[in-house]
Amino acid sequence: MSSSMIIGQYIPGNSVVHRLDPRSKIAMIFFFVVIVFFANSVLSYGVLTLFAIGSAVATRIPIRYIVKGLKPVWFLIAFTFLLHLIVTKEGEVLTTILGWELYKGALIQGAAISLRFFLLIMVTSLLTLTTTPIEITDAIEQLLGPLKKVRFPVHELALMMSISLRFIPTLMQETEKISKAQASRGVDFRTGSFKDRIKAVVPLLVPLFVSAFKRAEELAMAMEARGYKGGEGRTKLRELQIGRTDYYIYILFVLVVVGLFLTRN
Amino acid sequence: MDISFQEVSYVYQPKSPFEYRALHNLSFNIPSGSFVAVIGHTGSGKSTLLQHLNGLVQPTEGEVTVGEFRLKAGEKNKQLRALREKVGVVFQYPEHQLFEENVEKDIAFGPMNFGVPQEEIKQRTDEAITSVHLPKEILDRSPFDLSGGQMRRVAIAGVLAMNPEVLVLDEPTAGLDPSGQREIMNMFARIHKQKDLTTVLVTHSMEDALEYADHVIILNQGEVFMQGAPADIFQKKKELSEVQLDIPEIIQFLNQVEEKFNKEIPFHRQSVTELAKELAQMVKGGRDHE
């Protein structure tokens, strides 16, 4: 498993960020995403970047992990920047390279957009780096709670997510097992034309589906036998609790927002 | 085909925090035509070992040879397909690999991949389904409509239809009821003889090893802990208990008899009936002398 491929895979820890209530984290990220678009001066961008980098440091996760995790995104950020340089034609011309004119406005806009992009991805990946998927699920279930009134199946959705999380490793093991069994019957998953490779997937997918359905059926029965009858009247073991740290962080976040609006042009 | 492992080590996910050494300096030989049982509890490296036989993994160190095929650490083998045609593997719960719309197509899947001509495939399918004691009518049915035991037999037929020279069985009786287990094991013993195969049985069952194998390899933490003829190996109660393996019940009982009566009844693969006669003689004989 190459860890660089997974953006923000959970890394256990006990930092302030880890201990924050996942609802606080999700809410703050939501607001952050909104206010990023209000930044319009060097200073205001500076305030946001400082906040993002400060949060990253506070996770106590080695920076190289975070940077490595962002690897697939660097390309997109660079691409956005270049696109702006080519397309935008605003402000004075700074220089001309091989008949192509570089505008000052392009440079500024490119940098601003790329920075925004970078900040958004960085902050969201901090969420997944410091929060287990199941905590995120719980937080979503709670945050969407009010939607129950309009009959939105919040509990079912959360249960579905948590069961999927539970079965991902099981199904990965199963995939490996079946692909080995078929490989020993002469299936070649690696070489051959595109069409051949698509065909080679059938003997893998059919057994996987068959087994997933069987699992689902047995799981449903086991759940029923253990008294599951929907979200009604259910208590919960996993509890989310907004603690003192959360309040401190809220205050800090409000200061960042105030700082942002003071430094805007 | 002769099989040999020479100082084979295998490491999963080397140089990562998940690095795990599954096999360690493993060496043994299996002469062509033997029925070998590989025993060890979960995590002893059994399943990694069996994947080497089929080229599904490549040794991290050392060398594996199966007949004329050679898998050497750091060397790419270009004949994997040919090797896989010669070495049939019945994986644990093989019924999970069924996927075709009918039994016939599923059995034909292996031979087809190895480019066996159509007429011959037909003949092999018929032969394979008979070998596993299923009626030919079943060939037209969907494998998913069959009972668990039948599905397993179909999957086994799919491996047999490749006409392998080496048959590798990974706990082939797991999850079956006792009579089903006996039928399947007797079936493999018969096929082993009939087709003159080299059979490698990976199992937890001491009783099966004792009954069917002519050579036993006991694995522990990726190393060969003991090997030899079953009757000798299973006498070594102390060593076996070191690696948390039980000795077969009959030998266990014979040891207890010796303890209680101070008389040895040697183990010579006797049946329960024969053992009863020996015991009867012992307890009656004792009476005559007193």
Added chain:
Amino acid sequence: MKSISREIDLSSRGGNLVSVSQIEFRNVSFRYQEDMPWVLKNVSFSISENEWVAIIGHNGSGKSTIAKLMNGLLFPQEGEIVVDGQKVAAETVWSVRKSVGMVFQNPDNQFVGTTVRDDVAFGMENHGMPRPLMLERIEESLSAVGMSDYERQEPHRLSGGQKQRVAIASVLAVSPKYMILDEATAMLDPQGRKEILSTMLDVQEQRNLSLITITHDLHEVVQAERVLVMNEGEVWLEGTPRDIFAKKEQLTEIGLDTPFVTKLADELKSAGVDLSREPLNHQELLEELWTYHSKK
């Protein structure tokens, strides 16, 4: 205290049935569909408080159907099943499931939680138990199955035997009166089987609980107090393990195996060695032989 609350529970339901603690099958017949053959035919038996009953029979004899009927996962077409005075029906099924816990065959497909403690909590959450009680019960039931050190572990890092122990803990946490193990050891290695068998012995000894084990494993059967032998949807034999295994011919007739000791004792009899009683384990057989040997 447990039994008091149950009595109250019973009286509040005001059933017209006698309030005895037992599971009773009264002339139960069941089939999956109308055009299919009967899986159970007119089956009657009862299981009392604190009893250990093993149900054996080859595949397709109706064993697992019995388990599902006890827990209200299926309902019979004919006859009735009564659990502690309550007839198992759509209205009573939730309280029945609280007193009849079930462990299934496949360790993976009954593990609902993302960690061990979440899984143990699942049943309690369903029954609406308050959180402090859950925390207490998680600790208690995990220690009963020897899995306390694994509370935060994820299922894919556990062995089959460990997952089944968690499944048992999950049932214990709800503190049912009956626990059914439906071939719970069939997919385990010998190590795992031993773990589960010793867990069952502990549980049976320490808890106020009836065990119903549906199994092929003769070691499990020998431990039970009573054995029901199923064949083609009917109760074929019923008795103590000793009585049952003495009827070797009847068992082989329906394709069931007997323990090594029983087989040997049987052969000894034909070799002219008379044993005074049917031995169930090595020790008993050796004693018998010793007695025979020294008798003169």
